[in-house]
Amino acid sequence: MIKAIVLYNSRGGNTKEVAEKIAEGLGADIKDNKNIPDLNEYDLVVVGSWMMMGRISIGGSRYLKKLKKRGIEGKKVALFFTSGGPEEVHWKTENSEHPRKLKEIMFEQMEAILTRNKQVTILQERYYCKGAVRMGGEVKDNEGCPTEEDLERAKLFGEQLKEKL
Numbered sequence: 001m002i003k004a005i006v007l008y009n010s011r012g013g014n015t016k017e018v019a020e021k022i023a024e025g026l027g028a029d030i031k032d033n034k035n036i037p038d039l040n041e042y043d044l045v046v047v048g049s050w051m052m053m054g055r056i057s058i059g060g061s062r063y064l065k066k067l068k069k070r071g072i073e074g075k076k077v078a079l080f081f082t083s084g085g086p087e088e089v090h091w092k093t094e095n096s097e098h099p100r101k102l103k104e105i106m107f108e109q110m111e112a113i114l115t116r117n118k119q120v121t122i123l124q125e126r127y128y129c130k131g132a133v134r135m136g137g138e139v140k141d142n143e144g145c146p147t148e149e150d151l152e153r154a155k156l157f158g159e160q161l162k163e164k165l
């Protein structure tokens with residue numbers, strides 16, 4: 001039996017909700033970015049964050065960078081995130097004249113941080129969903145997201161990871 005953990009940072013609660021469902025499906029431990037344990041005892045680390053200003057959130061970027069010190073080296077890693085935009089949205093980026101899909105940008109950033117100076121195996125299995133956008137305590141967009149269906153899909157994602165490993 002493999003031992004897995006789901007890690008996340010979340011400001012408004014969307015990414016946390018999704019993380020909890022993935023952990024449920026996977027039968028994994030779960031910790032937020034402030035409580036990351038020694039990862040040596042885990043075979044699979046599922047890493048999640050949310051999108052802020054067209055990039056991974058600052059809290060997400062910070063904790064991903066610290067994972068080497070926690071022993072992520074040599075582990076299998078699966079990625080997920082939530083954002084205000086739909087996955088099909090195309091963004092113009094500084095490095096590219098060609099617009100890129102939001103999902104591509106975010107997963108690429110997460111992967112770049114996680115593999116910089118570290119040997120980790122990033123799995124192709126990934127999860128994304130839209131999350132309600134909260135500003136000043138009010139929901140400004142995507143009311144009701146993640147939806148029940150998104151959360152069911154998150155649980156299924158966890159179950160599929162378990163089966164695969």
Ligand SMILES: Cc1cc2nc3c(=O)[nH]c(=O)nc-3n(C[C@H](O)[C@H](O)[C@H](O)COP(=O)(O)O)c2cc1C
Pocket residue numbers: 009010011012013014015016050051052053054055082083084085086102130131132133134135
């Ligand atoms: C300050 C701020 C900036 C955001 N910037 C983006 C963005 O650039 N692109 C996007 O798709 N969503 C953006 N969002 C939406 C969040 O990614 C989305 O609401 C996410 O689900 C929040 O996750 P959380 O509830 O776990 O904090 C932004 C939200 C906030 C609060």
